[in-house]
Amino acid sequence: MDGSSISLVILIASLMVAATPILLAALGELVVERAGVLNLGVEGMMITGAICGFIVGVESGSPVLGFAGAAIGGALLSLVFGFLTQVLMANQVASGLALTLFGLGLSALLGQGYQGVRGPTSMRLDLPVFSDLPIVGRILFSHDLMVYVGLALTVAVWWMLKYSRAGLVLRAVGENHDAAHALGYKVVRIRLMAIAIGGACAGLGGAYISLVRVPQWTEGMTAGAGWIALAIVVFASWKPVRALLGAYLFGGVTVLQLNLQAASLPLVEVLIWLSTATAVILLIVYGLLRRSGRQESASGWIKCAIVFAIFAAITAIFNSIFGINLFRNETLWLSMSPYLATIIVLVVMSAGRAPGSLGRTFHASS
Amino acid sequence: MWKLEKRPTPSRGWAIGAPLLAVVMTMIAGGLMFALLGKEPLTAIKVIFWEPLFGEFSFYYRPQLLIKGAPLVLIALGLSLGFRAGIWNIGAEGQYVIAAVTGAAVGLAFYPWESWIIFPLMVIGGAVGGLLWALVPAFLRVRRGTSEILVTLMMVYVAEALLSAAALGVLKNPDGMGFPGSRNLQQYASAANKELIAGSGIHWGVVAALVAVIVAHILLNRHIMGFNIKLSGQSPRAAKFSGVSPGRLIFFCLGASGVLAGLAGLFEVSGPAGQITIDFNVGYGFTAIIVAFLGRLNPFGILAAGALMALTYIGGEIAQSNLGLPGAAIQMFQGMLLFFLLGMDVFTNFSLKRVKRGIA
Numbered sequence: 001m002d003g004s005s006i007s008l009v010i011l012i013a014s015l016m017v018a019a020t021p022i023l024l025a026a027l028g029e030l031v032v033e034r035a036g037v038l039n040l041g042v043e044g045m046m047i048t049g050a051i052c053g054f055i056v057g058v059e060s061g062s063p064v065l066g067f068a069g070a071a072i073g074g075a076l077l078s079l080v081f082g083f084l085t086q087v088l089m090a091n092q093v094a095s096g097l098a099l100t101l102f103g104l105g106l107s108a109l110l111g112q113g114y115q116g117v118r119g120p121t122s123m124r125l126d127l128p129v130f131s132d133l134p135i136v137g138r139i140l141f142s143h144d145l146m147v148y149v150g151l152a153l154t155v156a157v158w159w160m161l162k163y164s165r166a167g168l169v170l171r172a173v174g175e176n177h178d179a180a181h182a183l184g185y186k187v188v189r190i191r192l193m194a195i196a197i198g199g200a201c202a203g204l205g206g207a208y209i210s211l212v213r214v215p216q217w218t219e220g221m222t223a224g225a226g227w228i229a230l231a232i233v234v235f236a237s238w239k240p241v242r243a244l245l246g247a248y249l250f251g252g253v254t255v256l257q258l259n260l261q262a263a264s265l266p267l268v269e270v271l272i273w274l275s276t277a278t279a280v281i282l283l284i285v286y287g288l289l290r291r292s293g294r295q296e297s298a299s300g301w302i303k304c305a306i307v308f309a310i311f312a313a314i315t316a317i318f319n320s321i322f323g324i325n326l327f328r329n330e331t332l333w334l335s336m337s338p339y340l341a342t343i344i345v346l347v348v349m350s351a352g353r354a355p356g357s358l359g360r361t362f363h364a365s366s
Numbered sequence: 367m368w369k370l371e372k373r374p375t376p377s378r379g380w381a382i383g384a385p386l387l388a389v390v391m392t393m394i395a396g397g398l399m400f401a402l403l404g405k406e407p408l409t410a411i412k413v414i415f416w417e418p419l420f421g422e423f424s425f426y427y428r429p430q431l432l433i434k435g436a437p438l439v440l441i442a443l444g445l446s447l448g449f450r451a452g453i454w455n456i457g458a459e460g461q462y463v464i465a466a467v468t469g470a471a472v473g474l475a476f477y478p479w480e481s482w483i484i485f486p487l488m489v490i491g492g493a494v495g496g497l498l499w500a501l502v503p504a505f506l507r508v509r510r511g512t513s514e515i516l517v518t519l520m521m522v523y524v525a526e527a528l529l530s531a532a533a534l535g536v537l538k539n540p541d542g543m544g545f546p547g548s549r550n551l552q553q554y555a556s557a558a559n560k561e562l563i564a565g566s567g568i569h570w571g572v573v574a575a576l577v578a579v580i581v582a583h584i585l586l587n588r589h590i591m592g593f594n595i596k597l598s599g600q601s602p603r604a605a606k607f608s609g610v611s612p613g614r615l616i617f618f619c620l621g622a623s624g625v626l627a628g629l630a631g632l633f634e635v636s637g638p639a640g641q642i643t644i645d646f647n648v649g650y651g652f653t654a655i656i657v658a659f660l661g662r663l664n665p666f667g668i669l670a671a672g673a674l675m676a677l678t679y680i681g682g683e684i685a686q687s688n689l690g691l692p693g694a695a696i697q698m699f700q701g702m703l704l705f706f707l708l709g710m711d712v713f714t715n716f717s718l719k720r721v722k723r724g725i726a
Contacts, residue, residue: 040515080705089370089716090708093454093515097655098708102701108694219694224523231516332531339523346512363372363716 011255016147017213019251021046021205021222023150025229026236026243027157028201033233034161035194036174036357040096041081042202043226044103049074049203050210051107054217057120057207066120067146067207074203075196077103082195086188089361100226108219119215146208151244153201158240170194174355177362187362202226224339231342238355246345253341257334267330272316279308304348370716380714385660385667388706389674395706396699405689413688414681414696427680429567433638435676436571437462437630439669441654443575443582444623446663450586451598453619457503457518458627459651460525461496465628466635467532468495470548470642473557474537477549484556489570489632496628497621499525504620508613514620522651530644537642548642551635559637571633575672578626582665591618627651653679656704675700 025042032039052073057066081099084090161167170190173180177187209225210217228250236242260267282305289301318324327333393415397407418427441458448455469492476484503517537548551557562568586592598605598615606612630650639646657675661668682696 084705084709088709088712090711094449094655094659094704095708097456098701098704101652101656102698102705105694105697105699105701109692109698112692112694224520227516227519231513231520234513234516329531329535332527335530336524336527339520339527342520343506343512343517346516347506347510363370 011252011259013143015248015251015255016143017251018254019247020147020150021208021213022225022229022232022250023244023247024146024153024205024208025202025226026232026247027150027153027240028198028205029229029233030236030238030240030243031157031161031170031201032194032198033358034174034238034355035170035191036177036355036360036362037085037191037195038092038096038359039078039081039099039195039198040093040230041078041099041103041226042198042229043222043224044100044106045074045077045199045202046103046206046209046222046226046229047107047220048077048103048110049206050222051111051114051206051217052203053207054114054119054210055110057211058114058117061120063120063211064145066211067204070203070207070211071200072203074199074201074206076199077106078195078199078202079192081199082192085361086191086195089363092359092361104220111217111219114217115219117217119211119217144212146204146212149204154240154244161240171355174357177357177360181362181364187364191362202229205229228338228342231346235345237353249345250338250341253338257337261331261334266325267333268315268319268325268327271327272312272319275308275312275315279305279312282308307348369719369721370712371719373715373717376714377717380710381662384710384714385662385671385707388660388703388710391706391710392699392703395702399695399698399702400691403691403695405691410685410689410691413685414678414699417684418677418680421684425565427684429561429565430680431673431676432567432572433569434679435672436569436575437634437650438654438657438675439575439672440571440578440630440633441623441627441651442657442661442668442672443578443665444626445654446658446661446665446668447582447585447595447622448619449599449658450663451595451615451619452602453616454515455500455503455518455620455623456515456655457500457520457522457651458623458654459647459649460518460522461499461624461627462631462634462651463522463525463529463647464499465492465496465631466639466646467529467537467642468492469628469632470551470635471532471537473551473554473636474549476556477554480556482556485559485636488557488636489629492632492635493625493628496624496626496631498624500620500624500627501617504617507616507620514616518620526647529642529646533642533644533646539641546644550641552637552640557636559633569633569637571630571637574629574633575669578629579665579669586665595619627654653700656700659704660707678703 025046029039029042049070053066053070056069057063060066077099080102081095084095084098085092159167161171169180169185172183173185173187173190181187205225206222209222214221229247232243232246232250235246256270260270282301286301286305315327393411397411400410401407418424418431421427441462445455445458469488472491473484473488476487499521500518502521503512503514506512506517507514533548534546539545539547539549541549551559559569559571562570562573584592586596594605594610594615595618597608598610598612602612634650635642635646653675657668657671660674661671678696678700682691682693682699685691685696686693
């Protein structure tokens with residue numbers, strides 16, 4: 001396969017950019033879900049953040065203020081959800097869906113005068129010496145500020161949940177809200193704070209799309225990124241570092257998709273190579289797990305490896321022996337790829353244990 | 367100091383009162399929003415809720431109510447079954463789209479042969495398409511425990527990609543002079559979902575919606591499946607003890623909603639829409655979620671809620687052309703309705719008590 005037209009270094013660098021909005025939103029949602037609240041409104045908060053950030057950014061000319069505006073907008077919208085589910089004890093699934101529907105309408109309304117307007121200049125943060133380093137420089141040291149914010153936030157959330165007192169309280173509320181209430185923690189107040197943090201993060205993620213990635217405003221421009229963020233939280237088993245991994249994985253799929261379209265490589269060959277490589281990687285993981293004596297979790301990996309190997313084999317046989325290209329309609333397959341990848345990952349990865357009180361309504365009886 | 371106290375049983379009065387109150391509150395909040403947009407609030411409300419029913423051109427708008435309401439009611443009925451049991455199919459939009467594609471494909475496969483059998487075959491084709499699209503998440507949920515919320519939703523985007531591929535590729539009209547989109551089914555007599563009574567707006571989808579309301583009512587109140595659905599929603603543990611198979615319930619609820627969303631899609635593509643185009647779907651699958659909740663997951667409630675939602679759609683269009691009210695405002699209006707409804711619902715299960723602040 002001719003891969004020379006896709007430079008690996010640029011691929012990884014742009015992967016980090018593509019992953020950042022999903023990463024930010026997923027980290028926020030992770031905090032919310034660790035507090036025992038399932039907020040399905042991520043998509044609505046992201047798109048609201050996208051337009052709030054864009055408006056503030058355009059009007060003030062400063063992307064930093066834009067991001068601040070996006071965070072505030074996302075947090076305010078999420079507090080509507082918070083009020084409904086925490087104070088009025090409404091169903092969380094329904095309220096989250098309502099938030100998404102409302103957010104899509106709200107953003108379209110706010111963005112009326114901003115279609116086709118150019119965004120403010122972005123805030124690339126080239127670290128002078130480091131960014132000139134050969135390979136590492138391009139990958140690690142020449143991004144805009146928000147890429148680093150995303151990485152820093154991952155570490156911060158990980159540290160907070162694992163080592164800080166606030167994190168312990170948050171997890172206690174999420175695992176068993178009745179016990180936490182009995183211990184004297186203000187369940188509703190803590191959850192409202194978590195929801196606001198989640199909203200702010202989703203807002204930042206949305207603003208990253210409208211201010212940096214695109215940078216323009218179009219209606220519905222988040223195109224399901226919020227839902228992918230939700231999927232990543234499940235995939236990550238509610239662990240921040242795995243959320244980073246998941247977000248970068250999806251960033252990779254997105255970037256690969258865009259590059260394949262540009263480079264006009266035959267998709268079918270790429271797929272055969274990719275799935276063979278995935279099967280090999282899964283086999284290695286299987287071997288390592290068996291070595292360390294974890295038979296149970298190892299069996300899942302070998303099954304996945306077999307599935308990928310069979311897929312590669314069938315595609316290859318059809319392509320080279322029968323001359324039938326199963327992926328002839330490339331635009332179709334490429335445009336479906338992020339969503340298909342989400343489904344496949346959700347299916348392949350059996351999720352870890354969810355927080356004990358996730359999605360349950362809390363009412364202090366006394 | 368006010369305090370919410372759990373009612374021993376849900377209040378019957380509030381069960382009906384909450385949606386009505388929510389509608390009134392939405393009108394007030396919506397009026398404020400319209401005022402902020404610089405429109406006369408009362409005029410806007412009147413245009414949305416009065417004009418389509420009793421206005422000057424109501425002879426034109428009334429049939430439109432049925433045309434918009436039928437798919438909403440059909441989809442919402444299917445969703446309500448799952449919602450009652452805690453099975454969340456939020457990707458009805460995808461099932462609706464796929465069914466339109468498969469149903470139209472069945473019809474176009476016969477073109478230009480004319481026979482009475484074609485339309486029924488298309489209905490089956492659409493229902494099967496919607497069913498299969500919904501059974502994928504059901505299967506994944508039962509076998510792998512994958513969240514049906516996320517899978518159904520992801521499959522909406524996949525369905526939209528397939529829709530545009532079909533509109534630009536396989537189903538593209540060979541006589542269309544290069545324009546995207548399929549042949550117009552309205553111009554193909556055997557495949558057209560025609561108005562049954564001229565000028566009334568009643569097409570087969572409206573009939574199907576009314577039949578589905580009655581079937582759903584019987585299912586929920588007179589059939590063991592309906593009992594199992596309600597039981598699983600209210601107490602999953604009790605359902606398990608009484609021998610309800612969760613897997614079968616998931617397959618049934620998702621399958622039923624897939625079929626109903628599929629029927630809605632088929633009747634739409636062969637009737638009001640007429641053809642498969644890139645922008646065939648307009649979000650009925652998502653609005654139906656609001657309809658299902660607004661109707662309190664009750665078949666007759668959904669019928670009323672579907673009519674109300676159709677009214678806001680049409681009223682919104684009138685307000686858009688007469689008053690220059692942006693279309694997004696109507697979308698927000700519908701979202702607000704769901705917010706207020708969910709908020710007001712608290713009074714169904716809780717009562718507001720006044721407590722004297724004493725020594726704790």
